[in-house]
Amino acid sequence: MTRIRVIDLETAGNGPHDVCEIGWQDVVHDPGAPWRLDEARGAVLINPGRPISPETMSVHHILDAEVAEAPFWKDAAPAILRPEGGVAALAAHRASFEQRYCTPALAGGAAWICTWKCALRLWPHLSSFSNQMLRYQRMPEGLIHEIGLPAHRAMPDAYVTAHHLRDMLNEASLEQLLAWSAEPGLLPRAPRGPERGKAWNQLGDEPLRALAQDRDPDIRFSAETELRRRGEAAPVETVEPAQRTLL
Structure with missing residues (x-):
């Protein structure tokens, strides 16, 4: 089985080490079958080591008290970014943001797919390419509305992105998505x-x-x-x- 792990991060602001939540959803492929979402999904709160700014708190609604006893990023990230059995790639919507925090050292040098860049290539007729606009313009098959909520929390956003990635992988090869993502x-x-x-x-x-x-x-x-x-x-x-x- 081939696995790609979709990642989404929420942060405390604009600092270099201020992740306050990581969420993930796996997309997998068995030989001879289409790509599909796996049951492997989750989220972990992270202690950002600094107060969460009111501006970002108003987006994701994560409180300082909720992350006070959470693990630090460098301790929590490797097990999520490098799961047992490995990944063919990591993925995120506008992946350059996640890559700022999921450094090669933490992610084991994994390749990245940017679903925003791939959406531009595969669905250029759409009017907008944000994660949530793609959700409602495309209405991906099998997306359970409630699991994809609330928006701007790490696991629900990763879950939505994974539906876009699944459909992309069933239209284009993994190698093609990686090539587009590198440009x-x-x-x-x-x-x-x-x-x-x-x-x-x-x-x-x-x-x-x-x-x-x-x-x-x-x-x-x-x-x-x-x-x-x-x-x-x-x-x-x-x-x-x-x-x-x-x-």
């Missing part, structure tokens, strides 16, 4: 500016070249991809580095 997001439409909402092939050359120099890597990659489709080389990178070199 920036390929946006189906220009997300801002005068050309907002237009498919990339509807943009003129000049607006497209301008967006190919955008600071956002997903916008830049999407515009560059269309330029390459037209047989035109992408413009030379002109975005300044975040920090200048001191001479």
Whole structure:
């Protein structure tokens, strides 16, 4: 049996070690059968080592008192990220967030699938690609509404994401999802500016070249991809580095 573990984190704010909950849901595959959700799911509260900010508390409603006696992240994470029997990959919606905390040392160097990036590729006709919008635009088969609630708690969110991942894996190969996840997001439409909402092939050359120099890597990659489709080389990178070199 091949297993992918979907991960979702809730945090105390923006610190480097401030996870306050981790949730997971496994998606598995037996030879000759479709991918499916396994019964392996759960959540563990984590002591973030600092107070939870009111801003984040208002999203997930986890209280300081609830995590005061919980384990610290470095102690709890390895057993969840590296379960017995191993995983073919870890997955999350907008996985770059989870990867900030689930470092290679904690996750055993596992590969990651980003279901947001894969949704852009597989379902570009949809109007929005957030986890919950995908849930209600797609209405995945077998998703039990109550298990996916409350939103913005780790296990329910992982459960919802796992339904998207299951359907993705039944449309495309694991290798393809990993390849898409390793690249920036390929946006189906220009997300801002005068050309907002237009498919990339509807943009003129000049607006497209301008967006190919955008600071956002997903916008830049999407515009560059269309330029390459037209047989035109992408413009030379002109975005300044975040920090200048001191001479």
